Amino acid sequence: MTQNQPPRILLAEDDDAMRVYLERALAKAGYAVDSVDRGTDALPLLEEANYDLLLSDIVMPEMDGIELAQRCNEVSPDTKVMFITGFAAVTLKASREQPHAKVLSKPFHLRDLVLEVERVLEDPVSARLY
Numbered sequence: 001m002t003q004n005q006p007p008r009i010l011l012a013e014d015d016d017a018m019r020v021y022l023e024r025a026l027a028k029a030g031y032a033v034d035s036v037d038r039g040t041d042a043l044p045l046l047e048e049a050n051y052d053l054l055l056s057d058i059v060m061p062e063m064d065g066i067e068l069a070q071r072c073n074e075v076s077p078d079t080k081v082m083f084i085t086g087f088a089a090v091t092l093k094a095s096r097e098q099p100h101a102k103v104l105s106k107p108f109h110l111r112d113l114v115l116e117v118e119r120v121l122e123d124p125v126s127a128r129l130y
Helices: 016-028 039-048 065-075 088-097 110-122
Strands: 008-012 032-036 053-057 080-085 102-105
Touching (some): 008 039, 016 053, 032 039, 039 053, 039 065, 053 065, 053 110, 065 080, 080 110
Parallel strands (some): 053 080
């Protein structure tokens, strides 16, 4: 990320309406957002481009968000991870398997999402080190 380019976010969300809603909110907040409807579509993008943040739903078809985050750690270790979910039990699993990832539970206000994204991107502790 350079100073004249906005942070890049890859959004993986299988609910069409939610994906469009989140993509618009993040773009309005000044982020460059690419979005996909499943983890298997996100993985090639992570391999081809540099993203500052992977924002992923946890429950998705073909590849869930936790597996996607694990693969992200392999192919793009500098990309931070944040989960969104509507399932409390899934939140616990995500916290266990990806302890450095932020989990935001649905429903949430868009303002809260943008604030959490800002916090995750600014937090040097959650940055991956070689």
